[in-house]
Amino acid sequence: xxxxxxxxxxxxxxxxxxxxxxxxxxxxxxxxxxxxxxxxxxxxxxxxxxxxxxxxxxxxxxxxxxxxxxxxxxxxxxxxxxxxxxxxxxxxxxxxxxxxxxxxxxxxxxxxxxxxxxxxxxxxxxxxxxxxxxxxxxxxxxxxxxxxxxxxxxxxxxxxxxxxxxxxxxxxxxxxxxxxxxxxxxxxxxxxxxxxxxxxxxxxxxxxxxxxxxxxxxxxxxxxxxxxxxxxxxxxxxxxxxxxxxxxxxxxxxxxxxxxxxxxxxxxxxxxxxxxxxxxxxxxxxxxx
Amino acid sequence: xxxxxxxxxxxxxxxxxxxxxxxxxxxxxxxxxxxxxxxxxxxxxxxxxxxxxxxxxxxxxxxxxxxxxxxxxxxxxxxxxxxxxxxxxxxxxxxxxxxxxxxxxxxxxxxxxxxxxxxxxxxxxxxxxxxxxxxxxxxxxxxxxxxxxxxxxxxxxxxxxxxxxxxxxxxxxxxxxxxxxxxxxxxxxxxxxxxxxxxxxxxxxxxxxxxxxxxxxxxxxxxxxxxxxxxxxxxxxxxxxxxxxxxxxxxxxxxxxxxxxxxxxxxxxxxxxxxxxxxxxxxxxxxxxxxxxxxxxxxxxxxxxxxxxxxxxxxxxxxxxxxxxxxxxxxxxxx
Numbered sequence: 001x002x003x004x005x006x007x008x009x010x011x012x013x014x015x016x017x018x019x020x021x022x023x024x025x026x027x028x029x030x031x032x033x034x035x036x037x038x039x040x041x042x043x044x045x046x047x048x049x050x051x052x053x054x055x056x057x058x059x060x061x062x063x064x065x066x067x068x069x070x071x072x073x074x075x076x077x078x079x080x081x082x083x084x085x086x087x088x089x090x091x092x093x094x095x096x097x098x099x100x101x102x103x104x105x106x107x108x109x110x111x112x113x114x115x116x117x118x119x120x121x122x123x124x125x126x127x128x129x130x131x132x133x134x135x136x137x138x139x140x141x142x143x144x145x146x147x148x149x150x151x152x153x154x155x156x157x158x159x160x161x162x163x164x165x166x167x168x169x170x171x172x173x174x175x176x177x178x179x180x181x182x183x184x185x186x187x188x189x190x191x192x193x194x195x196x197x198x199x200x201x202x203x204x205x206x207x208x209x210x211x212x213x214x215x216x217x218x219x220x221x222x223x224x225x226x227x228x229x230x231x232x233x234x235x236x237x238x239x240x241x242x243x244x245x246x247x248x249x250x251x252x253x254x255x256x257x258x259x260x261x262x263x264x265x266x267x268x269x270x271x272x273x274x275x276x277x278x279x280x281x282x283x284x285x286x287x288x289x
Numbered sequence: 290x291x292x293x294x295x296x297x298x299x300x301x302x303x304x305x306x307x308x309x310x311x312x313x314x315x316x317x318x319x320x321x322x323x324x325x326x327x328x329x330x331x332x333x334x335x336x337x338x339x340x341x342x343x344x345x346x347x348x349x350x351x352x353x354x355x356x357x358x359x360x361x362x363x364x365x366x367x368x369x370x371x372x373x374x375x376x377x378x379x380x381x382x383x384x385x386x387x388x389x390x391x392x393x394x395x396x397x398x399x400x401x402x403x404x405x406x407x408x409x410x411x412x413x414x415x416x417x418x419x420x421x422x423x424x425x426x427x428x429x430x431x432x433x434x435x436x437x438x439x440x441x442x443x444x445x446x447x448x449x450x451x452x453x454x455x456x457x458x459x460x461x462x463x464x465x466x467x468x469x470x471x472x473x474x475x476x477x478x479x480x481x482x483x484x485x486x487x488x489x490x491x492x493x494x495x496x497x498x499x500x501x502x503x504x505x506x507x508x509x510x511x512x513x514x515x516x517x518x519x520x521x522x523x524x525x526x527x528x529x530x531x532x533x534x535x536x537x538x539x540x541x542x543x544x545x546x547x548x549x550x551x552x553x554x555x556x557x558x559x560x561x562x563x564x565x566x567x568x569x570x571x572x573x574x575x576x577x578x579x580x581x582x583x584x585x586x587x588x589x590x591x592x593x594x595x596x597x598x599x600x601x602x603x604x605x606x607x608x609x610x611x612x613x614x615x616x617x618x619x620x621x622x623x624x
Contacts, residue, residue: 007500011493011497014493101338101340104340105340108340109340110339110340110349110353111339111340111342111346111347111349111350112338112339112340112341112342112346112516113342114342114516114518114519114522114539114542115519116519116523116542116543116544193493197492197493197496198492198493198496198519198520198523199519199523200492200519200520200523201492202341202490202492202516202517202519203338203340203341203490203516204338204490205490205491205492205493205516205517207488207490207491207494238494238497239497239501242484242497242498242500242501242502243501243504243505245482245483245484245485245498245501245502246451246482246484246498246501246502246504246505246507247482247505248482248483252457253457253483253484253485253487254457254487257485257486257487
């Protein structure tokens with residue numbers, strides 16, 4: 001029973017890490033469409049790090065480092081040059097997919113290989129260090145956003161940046177900090193997919209998890225604990241549908257595969273009223289001169 | 290602003306006039322408009338990345354064999370849905386003599402595009418349509434899956450088997466049917482479940498689907514998950530189950546749970562096809578490449594021979610001989 005719960009948590013964790021970071025980012029008005037690319041880049045380099053050093057911990061750090069680098073590129077374009085966040089994020093996704101695929105083929109051959117690398121060491125009922133850190137990070141994100149002065153300013157930047165600037169804070173600085181948090185957690189999510197869940201890598205192995213994470217932020221109404229709950233719920237339904245498929249009930253696989261997303265849509269329709277979204281989400285900030 | 294836009298439009302139209310006009314004449318005029326035979330060129334279109342260590346990878350190896358053995362100039366790209374016709378046309382316009390589309394979904398577009406390019410041959414891996422310069426090679430992987438089903442049923446202790454697929458497509462369904470038929474032939478009443486993740490690259494989903502199936506009591510699993518197959522093998526290892534490899538020989542997988550593999554040996558078939566196109570003897574039609582042609586094989590993993598109950602290997606060998614001799618017909622869907 002406990003092992004089944006831990007298994008569920010593990011399956012949902014990559015999205016949960018990324019969604020927690022994305023919650024912090026979106027609260028500051030930064031929508032990270034490049035989340036998928038950051039996760040994929042992190043997954044590849046985490047795998048490579050674990051393969052070459054034999055240490056999954058080092059691999060995970062490599063993944064976070066790569067995601068932070070991509071985050072810095074994104075921040076340069078969106079904050080310094082005030083380029084549209086969606087455009088930069090999309091470019092980042094394409095870049096990460098091309099880069100990881102090219103590097104993968106250069107290293108593992110044109111026709112590919114099934115890869116197996118050391119996974120994070122597990123203890124107890126299948127727990128590992130990153131999985132234990134997940135709830136801690138969610139609590140830290142909630143505390144930081146809602147119980148600190150920094151969090152108040154950050155949320156302000158997501159709602160009405162001009163007011164926060166008038167109060168003496170730097171808008172770009174706060175958004176940069178939010179991007180750093182978001183990228184690091186995206187890296188943790190991608191790295192965990194490669195080293196915590198699978199111990200492997202395949203081209204495009206994130207398979208849309210970055211976009212699911214963005215959806216989970218809306219689903220969880222921009223509150224870290226609710227976002228985590230949303231990730232767990234969707235992860236649970238996703239693993240439940242595999243149980244249903246294996247039982248052979250005669251329901252078409254396509255319907256079952258869509259089940260978690262149908263559920264997310266239904267919940268959004270039910271609870272999605274009102275304007276919980278940060279007002280300045282995805283709006284580039286230009287100081288008026 | 291408006292003036293700039295006007296200039297831009299004029300320029301764009303001029304460019305379209307130059308390139309589009311030229312292209313148009315190539316598509317509609319006589320065969321002679323295609324570039325003359327400046328070296329033998331072969332192209333490959335795949336539904337997934339050629340680095341998937343499975344279905345598309347196998348075709349890529351076939352293409353590399355064509356390059357090596359016939360000295361052909363080769364090129365490949367991933368093309369799905371609406372991209373297929375465009376990719377076929379542009380290869381034909383560039384003078385490619387053979388365009389291989391690796392999947393049944395390339396058959397219809399190939400036959401259609403072939404009408405406009407009589408000097409190019411369009412061949413798909415499975416599919417039913419054909420003409421003088423278009424056709425299909427149907428790999429009968431079902432025969433390998435049938436034997437795997439027999440072996441799985443005779444090895445299983447729980448009487449439950451699982452099949453894990455990526456996308457739910459007719460070609461994968463057909464191999465799963467054959468696996469099930471083989472299992473039922475060897476052990477009537479055996480339970481065989483199928484699960485699909487919908488994706489070829491999602492290792493975590495393949496792993497989760499496998500864990501769920503093994504959780505229902507299955508102890509032997511086969512896959513059609515291509516690049517995500519490691520998730521299937523690792524889940525089997527975690528639960529103490531056994532697995533079968535598919536498409537390529539995956540017996541040496543580091544998980545150490547692959548009992549045997551149902552393999553497509555595509556290289557000789559691809560080289561023979563390219564040779565017939567090169568010397569002009571290609572006639573079109575749908576060609577079945579199966580076990581008796583050496584295109585399909587079922588390969589045991591010697592390292593796990595001790596996990597196979599006595600007598601099973603001999604029974605599989607007998608069935609293999611029967612299939613080759615045409616005495617045992619394995620069900621295959623037409624699509």
